[in-house]
Amino acid sequence: MTAVADAAITRRWHQRLEIRRHMLDDAIEDLHAAKTPVDRAEAQARITLRHEQIADAKAVLARHRVPKLTARERAVRAAMLGWTNRDSIHYTQDPVARWEGIARSLRAGKGQFPTHADCSSFSTWCLWDALGGPDAGPDIVNGSRWTGGYTGTQTDHGHEVAINRALPGDLAFYGPTRNSINHVTIVVAPGRVISHGQESGPLALPIAYSRPGGSLKFVRRYLP
Numbered sequence: 001m002t003a004v005a006d007a008a009i010t011r012r013w014h015q016r017l018e019i020r021r022h023m024l025d026d027a028i029e030d031l032h033a034a035k036t037p038v039d040r041a042e043a044q045a046r047i048t049l050r051h052e053q054i055a056d057a058k059a060v061l062a063r064h065r066v067p068k069l070t071a072r073e074r075a076v077r078a079a080m081l082g083w084t085n086r087d088s089i090h091y092t093q094d095p096v097a098r099w100e101g102i103a104r105s106l107r108a109g110k111g112q113f114p115t116h117a118d119c120s121s122f123s124t125w126c127l128w129d130a131l132g133g134p135d136a137g138p139d140i141v142n143g144s145r146w147t148g149g150y151t152g153t154q155t156d157h158g159h160e161v162a163i164n165r166a167l168p169g170d171l172a173f174y175g176p177t178r179n180s181i182n183h184v185t186i187v188v189a190p191g192r193v194i195s196h197g198q199e200s201g202p203l204a205l206p207i208a209y210s211r212p213g214g215s216l217k218f219v220r221r222y223l224p
Contacts (some may be wrong), residue, residue: 009033009064017057024050058082069221079186079202082122086201092116099123099147104145105134120150122196123171123186127222130169140222141171145150151181157220163207165188166219172207175214181211194208 027050031043057124062149067160069077082089092098098121101114124141141157142149148171155173166172166187176179185193187207196202 013060013064013161015146017054020050020057023030024054034130052101064129066202072221073167075126075186076188077221079112079188082126082173082196082202083194083204086203088113088115089122089196089201090116091118091120091196091198091217096172102128102146117196119184119195119197120154122202123184124149124154126186126194127169127171151184153182154184155220160218160222161218161221163219167208167221169223170219170221172216172219174211174216175215180214181217183211187219 005117024047027043027046031040031047034040034043061107088181094116096103097116098118098135100116101112101121102125105112110187114122117125120142126144127141128136128139128146136146139146139149143155143157151173154171160169161167161170163172168187172185172187172193173186174183183195183196183197185205185207187193188204191207193205193207193209194202195205195209
């Protein structure tokens with residue numbers, strides 16, 4: 001069964017569980033209001049039935065519980081969301097527009113998909129979303145309250161890891177030299193990254209892909 005099917009089943013059974021809890025409350029009220037032994041027996045029977053139905057609903061929910069994603073899995077989910085909606089994300093280096101996805105989310109109190117971004121703001125958005133979006137703590141990627149920075153500030157944070165040890169959620173940096181970084185991507189699988197650069201909207205590429213501005217130089221890690 002797919003995760004989508006599990007999620008649909010979970011929603012239905014949460015609704016049923018809530019209904020059965022209300023019905024249990026009604027049965028308990030009926031028991032308190034009962035005036036005859038027959039009324040009390042009927043109310044008690046309904047209470048027993050509702051308890052059994054609630055237990056059944058909880059058992060179904062336990063079998064179909066959607067696993068909680070790790071921060072790395074959430075980072076990959078965000079990156080892949082960008083890739084599948086690549087026609088809706090426009091490349092920009094405008095200092096305000098490139099951060100509008102996070103800025104709008106902070107104003108709304110919930111995650112907002114970025115429609116404008118460059119490589120560093122897109123990768124920052126992925127990690128920000130992975131850490132809880134509007135509930136994310138300090139900016140561990142740029143040190144700029146999640147609404148500022150560039151590849152240079154990203155390389156000042158996190159820690160470097162060997163390229164062959166890159167994990168989903170790590171960031172890969174490119175340039176002509178280690179000291180002249182001009183592009184960043186996010187790792188989504190062994191040897192694979194999502195890149196949002198001037199070439200076009202988010203692309204799925206090999207981590208060591210060649211680009212006019214330089215080659216892969218190093219990988220940095222921000223998530224535990």
